[in-house]
Amino acid sequence: MGRTLVEKILGTHTEREVRVGDFAVVRVDFSYVQDGTGPLMVRRLAAMDVEKLHDPSSCAVFLDHASPSPRLELSNDHKFLREFCRRTGAILSEVGDGISHNVSSEKYVKPGDVVVGADSHTCTNGALCAFATGMGSTDVGVAMAFGHTWMRVPEPWKVFVKGEFPKGVYSKDFMLHFIGTVKGDGATYKALEFLGPTMEGLSLTGRFTLANMAVECGAKVGLFPSDEKTRAFLKDHGREEHYREIRADEDARYERVFEFDVSGLEPMVACPHFVDNTKPIGKVDKVRADQVFLGTSTNGRLEDFQLAASILKGKKVHPGVRLLVTPGSRRVYREGMLDGTFQTLLEAGGVITGPGCGACVGVHEGVLADGEVCVTTQNRNFRGRMGNPNASLYLVSPATAAATAIAGELADPRQFT
Amino acid sequence: MKIRGKVWKFGDGISTDHIAPGRLFHLRSNLPELAKHCLEDARPEFVSGVKPGDFVVGGRNFGQGSSREHAAVVIKMCGVGAVLAKSFARIFFRNCVNVGLPVLILDTDRIEEGDELEVDLASGKVANVTRGWEAGTPPLPPVMRTIISDGGLVEHVKKHGRLKLD
DSSP states (O other), X not given: OBOOHHHHHHHTSSSSOOOTTOEEEEEOSEEEEETTTHHHHHHHHHHTTOOSOSOGGGEEEEOOSSOSOSSHHXXXXXXXXXXXXXXXXXXXXXXXXXXXXXXXXXXXXXTTOEEEESSGGGGGGGGGTOEEEEOOHHHHHHHHHHSEEEEEOOOEEEEEEESOOOTTOOHHHHHHHHHHHHOTTTTTTOEEEXXXXXXXXXXXXXXXXXXXXXXXXXXXEEEOOOOHHHHHHHHHTTOGGGOOOOOOOTTBOOSEEEEEEGGGOOOEEEOTTOTXXXXXXXXXXXXXXXXXXXXXXXXXXXXXXXXXXXXXXXXXXXXTOEEEEEOSBHHHHHHHHHTTXXXXXXXXXXXXXXXXXXXXXXXXXXXXXXXXXXXXXXXXXXXXTTSOTTOEEEEOOHHHHHHHHHHSBOOOGGGTO | OEEEEEEEEOOTTOBHHHHSOGGGGGGTTOHHHHHTTTTTTTOTTHHHXXXXXXXXXXXXXXXXXXXXXXXXXXXXXXXXXXXXXXXXXXXXXXXXXXXXXXXEEOOGGGOOTTOEEEEETTTTEEXXXXXTEXXXXXXXXXXXXXXXXXXXXXXXXXXXXXXXXX
């Protein structure tokens, strides 16, 4: 019987062959925490009397959530984490280096890896065909200490996508549509495998967006097979030798199979306060925007900013709107500076912040006031997500966000493209 | 072990932002202070009213969102005896087991705010004392039962010197 991506990857990380539903101790290739989950992990390791990491070169700490620190408590957390890295030899990704998921995909994660991160969006690296999944601080501490974790092999779901994206419609719109279809808990404990001609045609940027949001329908991981585009991405990042082709067998069995045709898809919006509260943009009542946010582990890559800049070029942000732009990594910041993308966004009236999670996590760089609305490219719109439970978030593609910044209200990007 | 307490009823989709809000990110290294805001954005009166042994009862997908283990920790620090819900988000569920906060899956439509429950943690039986019914809950997988019986993941590792699940 053929094997899925999940079975192929996990099968090389366990002592014996695994099948769906098995519980197994799984070898971990790369593990990480960020500044919100790292301090607790360091304290858990101390409570476990663990002083040495199994392989420090495969463990990383990313200072991305409150970065640079806006408060003394968080500055102390950063200091605490820097000391941990010095003591153990773990990789330190400093303030300004970027978001854990974005930087780990640029520098560390390889196709076929098992990756655990103390951040729910660790699944982003499924786009590189890594079995990457989020866990809590204690679980990731165990992975750093011993080089393994335990897992239940999840049931794979095939998400087969065909058709060409219409003008103004992107991978983000498809993922919002998918989550609206299966619902926020519809794929709990499952593994999504994104297959079909439309998925093969997607750039890595588009794939990262989809894999990133797998957790928003409960999935443990969202995987893409690795292919020539994966190889090109790794080559572009100076590590082509990390490429390995991994494909699901033709006769692999899936618990469920979904088939979508995106050729009739419209720009989609996730309305407050749940990610699965999705509607085509034409069905959403008028929404005035106070803030528009471009960035995050979902849409913080160069192609995302280039798309927004293509719409904002030569235009001005509406006077009632604050446009915040946060590059996902130092590399993206540099590339977007060199090719003029950030200059365009700046001249349109945007604020370009340093790389990191930015306003998405509600800590700094764009906390909303009572009653305000943010139209954002991030992955989550739960009440309080951007730091104020009395504010509302609408999730959209970078194109819809850019159109909204110009119009001052939620706007269909198709009028600008 | 049997626990008896009063029900605090919550709806569907309670997220980790309801439980341990992002705006209090700076309190994550000060858990006693963070616990004073537990579930504040869902029910502001929860923290001042909750008694040791009370139950948090949710609907679907309890604990969705962020991987922050702090969410499980602060519910436990409030003295909550167990969390009961129709379904749980994956990471939150695993975090609860790791920190030793009991989690039970059952149809919570038959439980109302203020009901008195008696929960037998060993058997997973839930008795609604107020409404006079009893129900079983699905057992946790053996891996999780081992971690719980060792007193959480930290204690498990201390006891065995590693992850030991077979």
